[in-house]
Amino acid sequence: QSALTQPASVSGSPGQSITISCTGTSSDVGAYNYVSWYQQHPGKAPKLMIYEVSNRPSGVSNRFSGSKSGNTASLTISGLQAEDEADYYCSSYTRSSTLVFGTGTKVTVL
């Protein structure tokens, strides 16, 4: 049950696009299309942003998109805005019927 690997930090200027990677194994990310992404602002509970690799819940901006290739999933934020500055976590279902989160990525808007 090792955590999925994410870059510690990613930054971009307002209006730019950034991509956060989430690397797992053939036992989790590579095994299922059950990858989710969560946004967490300081002192707040996480918020679901993407589920099942590329689906957006109602109310989430279409500037957020997800994809997957092999054992690596990605979250792209386009048209970066100040309010996007937060921590982002991926998660995946595993072959052991458990969940595993990524190490987390701090997004900074320059």
Add this chain to the structure above:
Amino acid sequence: EVQLVESGGGLVQPGGSLRLSCAASGFSFSNYWMSWVRQAPGKGLEWVANIKQDGSEKYYVDSVKGRFTISRDNAKNSLYLQMNSLRAEDTAVYYCARLVAVATLDYWGQGTLVTVSS
């Protein structure tokens, strides 16, 4: 409106026990899997446990197996986490969350802080 409200956190000595509760409202609690997720101070999220709608299936992260027990009372719309043999490394904010579509945590509570220290 879906609401999840955790309670029961606090300061406990190493080796002690604590029971967390999560009160659910705004949805049909008995129709959903539920989860506990924790976050140590300044650290990332860690999934802790899942429980099926009727409590017949439970899954745990390896680090809490044999020490923590997830349970639910559908008549009271409540989720619980019984934590025994607590260790310093269990110090964290504990969130309850609703689990949908196998692996999506779509609603989260505000969390309750558990501090294990002498």
